[in-house]
Amino acid sequence: MREVLKSKIEESFKRANAQKQNVKAAICPHAGYDYALETNSHVYASIDVENVKNIFILGPNHHIYNKGFLFPRVEKYETPFGFLQINKQIISDIIKSDTHNLYTNPLKKYFQDQHNLFLFSSDFCHYGPRFRFTNILQKYSDTFIFKQIENMDKDAVNIISHHDLTGEKKKKKERQ
Known part of the structure; x- marks a missing residue:
């Protein structure tokens, strides 16, 4: 192995x-x-x-x-x-x-x-009840949810690459 x-x-x-x-x-x-x-x-x-x-x-x-x-x-x-x-x-x-x-x-x-x-x-993003992050309602399709998660990941990459911690705090508030 x-x-x-x-x-x-x-x-x-x-x-x-x-x-x-x-x-x-x-x-x-x-x-x-x-x-x-x-x-x-x-x-x-x-x-x-x-x-x-x-x-x-x-x-x-x-x-x-x-x-x-x-x-x-x-x-x-x-x-x-x-x-x-x-x-x-x-x-x-x-x-x-x-x-x-x-x-x-x-x-x-x-x-x-x-x-x-x-x-x-x-x-970057862990979606689901196990991670206490389910603000993307379950009524949406998996494709929609995956796209939203991808967008959050891209936001995180952008914030990190621009050294923009204040941007992260703002995005986090928007997701809550």
């Missing part, structure tokens, strides 16, 4: 045929391999990791409600390509830091370090 997955990933990276770039941060879907492998491969294959010392992976948690960070308790992650060592010192430093501004201050110094890479795992 591990070798099959490794082979699928390697083939997808080859198809991506991406030019290596110095990347500071990237956003990729956190859907499973069947849904997002091709998209993620285009992003990950383009990242030049030659000078990367730490990779920060940030994403939502759909299983446990919390207001802060959740950190791994393991020493390493197993991947089809081997093990990734967890930097416990950075985790300890973040936990000890002032968390009044949880989403910026604890990570700011790491983001400013040119040797750190940030990967954001997000689908």
